[in-house]
Amino acid sequence: MSNILFQLDRSSSVGLQSQIRETLVTAILAGHLLENERLPSSRELARSLGVSRNTVMLAYQSLIDDEFLIASERSGYFVNGRTAAGYAASDGEAAPAADGRAGWKGPLTVRPAAMRNISKPANWRQYPYPFIYGQIDPSLFPISEWRECSRQALGKQWLDVWADDLRDLDDPMLVEQIRKRILPRRGILADDTEILVTLGAQNALFLLATLLMSRDTPVGMEEPGYPDARNIIRIHSDRMVPIPVDNEGIQIGPEVKACDVVFVTPSHQFPTTATLSRTRRTALLEAAETHDFVIIEDDYEFETNYVTEPTPALKSIDTRGRVVYVGSLSKTLFPGLRLGFLVGSKELIREARALRRLMVRHPPSNNQRTVALFLALGHHDALIRKLHRVYRRRWEELGRALDRHLPNAGAVPSFGGTSYWVAGPEELDADLLREDALSHGIVIESGSVNFARQPAPKNCFRLGFSSIAHDRIEPGIAILARLIEGQLGTKPSQRGSAEALPPQVAARQV
Structure with a gap:
């Protein structure tokens, strides 16, 4: 165990006992701890990790119960070789392809990964203005x-x-x-x-x-x-x-x-x-x-x-x-x-x-x-009633914010839902707007991915409100309007309605 050094993350939601167990299991299965290798005593490991001895003993006991370790009276704890032998060893290196490059080139009949699809940042919750569609607000x-x-x-x-x-x-x-x-x-x-x-x-x-x-x-x-x-x-x-x-x-x-x-x-x-x-x-x-x-x-x-x-x-x-x-x-x-x-x-x-x-x-x-x-x-009926109250309030707030900051986007009667579909002037590039918005803490979805025809219109985007707090909506739209103004070189409110798209793709509330 002398060549295995690890620390515990005390800010993690995973308990210390579970962290000790996970680290030791990983080391055993990866071959870093060998068959019959002796582990530190519970007192030694507790002292080096700065935890109670009882925490280490409980972790050791769970590993004994699951046959990762063997306890020998007066001798200590040892890696169970039969358990470790049940897993294939790996040197951590992928086999090179025939052409010398790593990877696999098989007879694929379809390549879904190459298809255009909606993309969202995995860490969208960390953004202050997540106008993202299809996600929930955990507080609700x-x-x-x-x-x-x-x-x-x-x-x-x-x-x-x-x-x-x-x-x-x-x-x-x-x-x-x-x-x-x-x-x-x-x-x-x-x-x-x-x-x-x-x-x-x-x-x-x-x-x-x-x-x-x-x-x-x-x-x-x-x-x-x-x-x-x-x-x-x-x-x-x-x-x-x-x-x-x-x-x-x-x-x-x-x-x-x-x-x-x-x-x-x-x-x-x-x-x-x-x-x-x-x-x-x-x-x-x-x-x-x-x-x-x-x-x-x-x-x-x-x-x-x-x-x-x-x-x-x-x-x-x-x-x-x-x-x-x-x-x-x-x-x-x-x-x-x-x-x-x-x-x-x-x-x-x-x-x-x-x-x-x-x-x-x-x-x-x-x-x-x-x-x-x-x-x-x-519980589902009660949740729906709650969502209706909250969503309607956010729906109205987003509508007011759009009227205030992006008036020429226009709005048509809606039946509810959880997002707005917005179409700006034809020269707006919503793909660029999306990237610019991300750098300012705003998550939106550019609309071009929804079109089959190519080249697709680029002036449409979607604003979800199911996962954004009510008080974040208006400030986020204000920033977004300034970004659009910067891209177009003029205030959206100064642009004539004739420059907007036809009604069938004008801004809507989903």
């Missing part, structure tokens, strides 16, 4: 209630629910809660055989793309639209068809009618936030029946309507089984949970269930039961 989440539901879910009473391999099944309690509590709010009636729990909306979209698309399938995609959905489509089909969006949502023209599958976000169009009008909804369903295509409805923010009466889901008025519904719990619970659901015909769900089994078998059962309890005990 009922952690005590969630912890209690998790404690119940992991108790002995339901051990068989989360410990067994369910193969392709879902937690029946969660399916029941989705059917009884969530879907009726969207006007959807379904039975258990028409619901599949997924690893978030992304998993649902990938399942549907695999089942419904081939390389030659024409697939309609909103333009601008959701980058992840666009990339999933392109992985499966060479015939993605961009379909224009205006103030009433997706346009029902010849492009739509020539497709076999059409992807839409009718409640809050991603990213422009337009709500598909009743007339367009009827026209889209009629076109699907007449021209025999399937509609994938991504209802990604179904619980964040706090301005008007909820708009029923497209699925709720579908009488011919043309719509497959995708929902997510990320916007009201938290994105890291990765739970969503799929609603479709029994035949489709049966095939999606079989395909999911081949991919991931089923979402983690402990998470499913925790969410089921969270829903059943009313």
Whole structure:
């Protein structure tokens, strides 16, 4: 042990005992502590680390229990050679490629890493003005209630629910809660055989793309639209068809009618936030029946309507089984949970269930039961009410700040949500603005990534408000306005409205 020196991080949230254990396990498995090598006595190690002897003894005992160490009476603690031998040794160096460069060049048929997608700084919480979309404010989440539901879910009473391999099944309690509590709010009636729990909306979209698309399938995609959905489509089909969006949502023209599958976000169009009008909804369903295509409805923010009466889901008025519904719990619970659901015909769900089994078998059962309890005990309903109050206040504050500092961005009526879509003058470069804003502590999303056509418009950007404090909104927008002024060489308030984009891509509130 003389050649192993380590220190403890007393500011870490990880306890000292756990830090000692982790360091010793790492050293053993990496081969830095060899078979039968003697460790310092608990007294010696405690003195060198500046901790109590009891802390070291507890760490040693846990390693003995897990067979990393062997205790020999009157001799001390030794590395268990049989445990260390069970792990392959590594010299820490990667094998060079045939051409002499490190890395692997295999016969890849697709390269998702090269696709354009939304990027966000991993440390976004450290920025003072995080206008970031799709994240939560931890101060709003009922952690005590969630912890209690998790404690119940992991108790002995339901051990068989989360410990067994369910193969392709879902937690029946969660399916029941989705059917009884969530879907009726969207006007959807379904039975258990028409619901599949997924690893978030992304998993649902990938399942549907695999089942419904081939390389030659024409697939309609909103333009601008959701980058992840666009990339999933392109992985499966060479015939993605961009379909224009205006103030009433997706346009029902010849492009739509020539497709076999059409992807839409009718409640809050991603990213422009337009709500598909009743007339367009009827026209889209009629076109699907007449021209025999399937509609994938991504209802990604179904619980964040706090301005008007909820708009029923497209699925709720579908009488011919043309719509497959995708929902997510990320916007009201938290994105890291990765739970969503799929609603479709029994035949489709049966095939999606079989395909999911081949991919991931089923979402983690402990998470499913925790969410089921969270829903059943009313905590989700209480959280939604709280989010509506807070989000509406932030929504109004951001609207006032935009009117004050970026008046020509314009605003149209909104149905709630958690972000604004803003379009500046055509010469604005939102990609450069994003980088400039980051250097001033502001996180925004440039909008060009949402467009399939190239070159994409660069004057659009998105401002999320789900994770930014109310009192940070106006100061952040004031700084952002000055950065735009610096890029354009004139104050945004001095620019004529004729220089703004047409209404269909003008600023909106998601």
